[in-house]
Amino acid sequence: AGPFSIHTAARVMIADRMDRAPGAPFIEVQYLPDAVLGYLLPSRYCESDRFHDMAVEITAGRLLGYDQVTAIEDWLRSTIRCIPGSSNIPVSAVDVNLRQSGVCRDLSHLGIALCRSLSIPARLVVGYLEGLEPMDMHAWFEAYVGGRWYAFDATQDELRPGYVAIGYGRDAADVAVYNQFGLSVYPLAQEIRVYRAESAPD
Template sequence: MWLRVSCKLAFNIELSTPFVLMLRPRSGEEQWIERDEFKIAPNVPITEFTDHYGNLCQRLVAPKGNFSIHTTSDVKTSEFVDVDFDAPFVEIKNLPNDILCYLLPSRYCESDRFNELANAITANVNPGYSQVFAIEEWLRTNISYIPGSSEYPISAIEVNYKLSGVCRDLAHLGIALCRSLSIPARMVVGYLHNLYPMDMHAWFEAFVGGRWYTFDATQTGIKGGYVSVGYGLDAADVAIFNQFGPVAHSLQQSVSVIQIKN
């Protein structure tokens, strides 16, 4: 399917302040970017760089006063997520070097604290994709997905204690459970077609069978329509914007995902 995804941010800024943005999706195995627009007002110099996860990041200094960012991309992506219950666990000695970092505990994913729970969830399940699927089903059954219930990221330990959270919170717990089983897992932020309420979305991917697979405990079935913007260890790596200095007052954050052709 072809999707047109867009995000508009508007701020009132008290003092000139640096921003680092992560708002441009990139082409890859799962998606192709046909058209891309990036507009800022007022116009200021902007540079782009690629971080160590491969994300496209934009760097600028916003002037005092009202400042807005508007991005739009036309993206070809799959109508369904890939499923392969036969995808095996990949032994650590056989993992590519660039995948190893996704085995380690991180700020919001304390995987060293979840081995007992992960083993209980995946008892008598074949190693690999089936283990991650069992984790996804456990999250869907035991952790309440409540959009808008958490303004700031919370860690996997906190999510497991609260038994509820927003999309990124469920992803944090899923990632921690996977890593505790030595399955590489990473956070993804981006867009999702037909998400309700519409907003930026977060899910996680696990590396089994020699590739990454999508898992999202906030949704049911194998529907696709995902457009990835950023990847990282957890939410600290995939903020759509980081602003430094005096607080910039948010005036607007709107997200749109529409299907433009099959």
């Protein structure tokens, strides 16, 4: 055994825009699809049972549904500092709120917990974002309103084309980049490049 490297590449087709839907309604729990119900419950890194009063305050005066999630996204963007590289392990929503800072995954955990506390299903998405600086894996969250999932990303000023999703889950415990068994192995270096096919490097 000794040092080794892994290389992988993929060409993917993605939507040319990210949908927004102000006013999309809240869906009452009894009308939610069965596959969505699990995203209402507290999970390892999203302790939604601890955030109801806070979520109600953040979303006061907003229409139930999409507009509530937009209020949560805006609050995260203005309140919780996103510091790339500041955390190498998943941090729970409670801890992120105490620290008032974190990486993209951490802000997403807090956003998910706030949504679920209002009975809005929410899930973590892990993938890549073209043009992200510094380039790395990325995480954002989706909320189920108006009969479908919509993306939200408090680490960016606005949603833009270029999101590449590779995994969905209740939180980071469901979408680990890799799992290992036995002695711990840590990558020494990681290089990620994301670009449009028509502008691929030579």
